[in-house]
Amino acid sequence: MQYISELIRNHHGNFVRFCFVGAVNTSVDFLVFFALLYGLSTGIAAAHICSFLVATCGSFLMNKIWTFKDKNKDKIMPQFGTFLVITGSGLGISTAFLLFLNSYMPVLIAKIITIGITLVWNYTGSHAIVFNKDK
Numbered sequence: 001m002q003y004i005s006e007l008i009r010n011h012h013g014n015f016v017r018f019c020f021v022g023a024v025n026t027s028v029d030f031l032v033f034f035a036l037l038y039g040l041s042t043g044i045a046a047a048h049i050c051s052f053l054v055a056t057c058g059s060f061l062m063n064k065i066w067t068f069k070d071k072n073k074d075k076i077m078p079q080f081g082t083f084l085v086i087t088g089s090g091l092g093i094s095t096a097f098l099l100f101l102n103s104y105m106p107v108l109i110a111k112i113i114t115i116g117i118t119l120v121w122n123y124t125g126s127h128a129i130v131f132n133k134d135k
Contacts, residue, residue, distance in 0.1 A: 017067040018123050021059055026115055029055035033111065044107060048098055052091050056084065068131035079130050086125030090118035 032051035036042040042050070060083045064070045070079070094114035101110035 014067055014127065015123060018063065018126065019119075021062040021067055022115075022119065022122075024062070025055040025059040028058060030111075037107075044102065045095060045099065048095055048111075049091065052087075052094075056087050059087070063126055064131065068126070070131045070133075083126065083130045086130060087122055089125075090122045093121065094118045 029051045032054045033047050036047035036050055037044065060080055063083075064076070064079065094117060097114045097117055098107070098110050101113055104110075
C-alpha cells in the first residue's frame with residue numbers, strides 16, 4: 001500500500017490522466033466483452049482477450065498523446081510493441097485471476113476485481129519503460 005500512495009503522490013497528474021484513460025478504455029473493454037460473451041456466446045477467456053486487445057489500442061494512443069505527452073513519432077512502433085508486452089503481461093495476470101475468481105463469484109464481479117489488480121502494473125510499466133523520457 002505504501003508503494004501505491006508514493007506512486008500517487010509522485011506522479012499525481014500522470015496517474016490521474018492514466019486512470020481517466022483507463023476508465024474510458026475499461027468502458028470499451030466492457031462493451032466489447034459483453035458483446036462477445038452475451039451477444040456472440042464467445043467463451044470467457046476469448047472474450048476477455050479480444051476486449052483487452054481492442055481497448056489496448058485506444059489506451060496506447062491516449063496515453064502516448066495525453067497522459068505522458070510523448071510527441072516522439074519516430075518511436076511509435078517500438079513503443080507500441082513494448083506497451084503490448086507490458087499490458088500483455090497484465091492480461092496474463094488478469095486472465096488467470098478472472099478464471100480463478102469466476103469459480104467463486106459472478107464473472108462480471110471477477111472482471112471488475114481484475115481491473116484493480118492490473119492498474120498499478122500497467123501504470124508502472126508505461127511510465128518507467130514505454131514512455132520513459134530518459135530512454
